[in-house]
Amino acid sequence: MDRLLVLVRHGQSDWNLKNLFTGWKNPDLTEQGVAEAHKAGEQLRDLKLSFDVAFTSDLSRAQKTLDIILEELGQTGLETFKDQALNERDYGDITGxxxxxxxxxxxxxQVHIWRRSYDIPPPGGESLKMTAERVLPYYKSEILPRVLAGSRTIVAAHGNSLRSLIMDLEDLSPEEILKRELGTGTPIIYRLDENGGVVSVQDLAD
Structure with a gap:
């Protein structure tokens, strides 16, 4: 049985371009971000991958990235679940x-601590630890069972919500995950064993 899980960070957003803390706000994709999403879909198509189910956040930049990828794969209309649990880390008072x-x-x-510490949140916002505390229960209750049942699954989300997942999947320490950079619009392909452990990982940015 092929237990396929593909994670992809959304394409570049307008606020990424402007170097703003984005969090739960809803800026659109830039032209580059749209192009990145198309390229992600093309890469997956070249690998002859298709999906049975999709998950994304409640934020439009992730949803639009997913829509473009599925369009490239000829899979528009795929069963898709959207949930705030997969949203980007909330930057609180420094959002925008x-x-x-x-x-x-x-x-x-101080800004470096807010951005790169594991468990110190910005004022009114979330740390990566707090982000993981909402992402991982959702993954384990809603996403992982489908993957283990053989449903080929794609998750389009955000830098920090995906870091939370990757930390768990690859058994990384807080220090290791904080150093992990995720490119915009770049798929990471996991194949899992029957217990949800990683058998192989392929980062299409490499």
Whole structure:
């Protein structure tokens, strides 16, 4: 049985381009982001991959990325579940702030702590640890059972919600996952064993 799980971060958004903390806001994809989503679909098509079910967040940039990928695969209309559990990390009070301006206001070290520590959230927002605490239960209750049953599954989500998943899948430490960079619009292909362990992983950015 092929237990296939593909994770893909959304294509570049307008706020990515402007270097803003995005969180749960809903900026659109840039032209580059749309192109990245088309390329992701083409890569998956070239590998002759198709899907039985899709999951995405409640945010439009992830949903649009998924729609474009499925269009490239000729799978528009695929059964798709959308849930806030897969949303990007909530940046709270610094949402919408330019990252350079945030460094000027709060100091380089403080902003670095908010961005790169595992368990220290920005004011009013979430840490990566808090993000994982909503992503992983959803993964284990809704996504993983389908993968283990043989449903080829794609998840289109966000840098930090996917880091939470990757940390669990690859058994990484907080220090290791914080160093992991996820390219926009780049599929990562996992094949799992009957217990949900990773048999193989292929990052199409490589």
């Amino acid at each position: 702030m330019n990252k350079d301006e945030a460094r000027e206001k709060f100091g380089e070290e």
